[in-house]
Amino acid sequence: MAGMMSTVSLQNVKKIYDNDVTAVHDFNLEIADKEFIVLVGPSGCGKSTTLRMVAGLEEISEGSLYIDGALVNDVEPKDRDIAMVFQSYALYPHMTVRENMEFPLKLKKMPREEINARVKDAAEILGITEYLERKPKALSGGQRQRVAIGRAIVREPKVLLMDEPLSNLDAKLRNQMRAEIIKLRQRINTTFIYVTHDQTEAMTLGDRIVIMKDGFIQQTGTPQEVFNHPANIFVAGFIGTPQMNFFDAKLLKKGSNAYQAEIEGKPIPLAQPLQDALAGAGVESQDVVLGIRPEHIRFAADASGEGVLQGMVEVSEMMGSEYYLHVNCEEKDVVLRIPTADLPVELRSGIQYGTQMHFTFHPESIHLFSKETEKNLI
Numbered sequence: 001m002a003g004m005m006s007t008v009s010l011q012n013v014k015k016i017y018d019n020d021v022t023a024v025h026d027f028n029l030e031i032a033d034k035e036f037i038v039l040v041g042p043s044g045c046g047k048s049t050t051l052r053m054v055a056g057l058e059e060i061s062e063g064s065l066y067i068d069g070a071l072v073n074d075v076e077p078k079d080r081d082i083a084m085v086f087q088s089y090a091l092y093p094h095m096t097v098r099e100n101m102e103f104p105l106k107l108k109k110m111p112r113e114e115i116n117a118r119v120k121d122a123a124e125i126l127g128i129t130e131y132l133e134r135k136p137k138a139l140s141g142g143q144r145q146r147v148a149i150g151r152a153i154v155r156e157p158k159v160l161l162m163d164e165p166l167s168n169l170d171a172k173l174r175n176q177m178r179a180e181i182i183k184l185r186q187r188i189n190t191t192f193i194y195v196t197h198d199q200t201e202a203m204t205l206g207d208r209i210v211i212m213k214d215g216f217i218q219q220t221g222t223p224q225e226v227f228n229h230p231a232n233i234f235v236a237g238f239i240g241t242p243q244m245n246f247f248d249a250k251l252l253k254k255g256s257n258a259y260q261a262e263i264e265g266k267p268i269p270l271a272q273p274l275q276d277a278l279a280g281a282g283v284e285s286q287d288v289v290l291g292i293r294p295e296h297i298r299f300a301a302d303a304s305g306e307g308v309l310q311g312m313v314e315v316s317e318m319m320g321s322e323y324y325l326h327v328n329c330e331e332k333d334v335v336l337r338i339p340t341a342d343l344p345v346e347l348r349s350g351i352q353y354g355t356q357m358h359f360t361f362h363p364e365s366i367h368l369f370s371k372e373t374e375k376n377l378i
Contacts, residue, residue: 005033005068006081006158006191008054013063015049015215023049025215027063036185036192038206040199041238046215047195051161054193055084067158080159083152087164089144091136091151097123098132101151108155122150125187126180142173146180153188162194166201178204199239203227211235233289233374236367242294242324242335244367249290251283251368251377259283261290261368264330268307271363277378278368287371294324294337296365300358301344310358316351327357 008031015024024046031037039047052058054065056077065072072080083104091100098119105115123129126146136144145165152160165181166174178201185192185205196202202209203223211218211226211234219231230236236244250262257279261268268290270278300308311329323343325336336359340348347355368377 004158004189007031007033007066007068008159008191008193009064009066009069010050010054011064011066013050013053013065014061015046015053015058016061023215024053027217029210029217029220031191031193034189034191036194036205036207037210038194038196038202038208039210039212040196040202040206041212041218043197044214045212047197047210047212048163050212051084051163051193051195054159055082055161056080057084081157082159082161083155083157084161084163085145085148085152085165087167089136089141089148091144091147093136096133096135097128097139097147097150100136100147101132101154104151104155118154118156119150122154125153125184126150140173141169142177145169145177149181149184153184153190157190159191159193160188162192164196165194167196167198174201181205200241203239209239211238213238229376230291230367231376233291233369236291236369236376240293242337244291244293245297245334247290247292247332248371249288249368251278251286251288253283253285261288261366263290263309266307266309268361268366269363270366273364274366274368274378281378283377288377289369289371289374291367291369292361292365294335296362297334297336297338297359298362299336299338299342300360303358305360307360307363308358309360310356313351313353313355313357315353318350323351325351325357327359 010027010029013027016022027050039050041047049058053060060073067080101119102115123132128146128150131139131143166177169177194205206223208220208222209226210220213234219226219235226235226239247263252260254260257276259270259275259278261270303310309329311327311334313325314328315326317324322337322339325338327334327336370377
């Protein structure tokens with residue numbers, strides 16, 4: 001494995017189907033050697049199509065794909081030195097686990113000792129050594145998925161492509177396999193491109209995340225970047241659970257670098273760094289969408305004080321150390337995520353339907369988007 005580089009470069013890549021439907025628009029991405037890239041977005045956003053173009057299973061309509069600096073648009077899938085793992089495990093049922101893993105190496109006419117060594121290594125890394133002589137039907141879904149991954153990694157591909165590999169597993173197994181993939185990633189020196197619709201998977205696995213919608217890249221960045229600085233309303237709402245709350249608001253310029261937001265006429269204070277950034281970007285007074293994550297809303301004891309909103313609790317979900325509260329505020333459903341310890345003692349045992357709640361926003365954590373373009377103002 002040593003000394004192999006595997007960079008992937010997609011330049012202005014497009015996919016247009018015969019009926020003039022564009023599935024992927026002008027996709028640009030530079031993937032570094034051994035980077036773990038996750039393409040994430042709702043179904044039909046073009047992420048799997050992009051992966052299949054890298055694999056060579058879909059033709060590239062326009063643009064260029066380079067692997068290690070070599071243009072591979074017209075190179076056959078088998079000659080691209082990539083391996084792909086799908087959500088359906090596609091194992092040969094009549095072969096044992098060992099035979100399934102050996103199969104791609106036998107096709108390459110690899111010497112027997114080399115095949116044995118690679119299968120042994122991969123089985124150890126994936127914790128499937130004890131299942132090598134079994135048939136796939138004797139294995140659980142998670143074990144089968146490991147065999148499928150094993151069959152891909154024995155080839156020591158330059159790039160490992162994974163298309164929704166965990167979506168057929170139940171929640172507990174998905175979490176387990178996610179941790180396994182993180183471990184696997186540390187053990188093998190390969191560049192990963194991973195497709196999922198699950199933002200939690202994207203956030204925990206990716207060095208960088210590419211968020212897609214309707215065939216367009218919405219934002220590319222580290223998990224921290226897309227979470228803390230979403231480029232637009234779509235990204236802000238897609239990343240993070242429960243989803244970010246959005247309010248129609250006004251942004252008012254109060255001086256050379258002083259700004260304030262208003263929701264339904266109530267002034268909402270903004271942190272000074274945010275005000276400075278707005279001034280630096282030359283932002284004028286305008287209608288905005290104000291975003292705040294459920295965990296950045298604080299319980300307020302009463303209505304006094306600046307920036308306090310109020311609403312009525314409609315649903316209260318006890319999550320152990322915290323409550324998810326659905327509060328009706330001016331006919332809007334606002335979700336609050338309040339640590340139980342932050343609540344007054346009388347509310348800790350449960351919050352009844354109809355309880356009036358006062359709350360404020362953590363001023364450092366307010367996001368402001370243009371109402372017109374939906375882009376982040378800074």
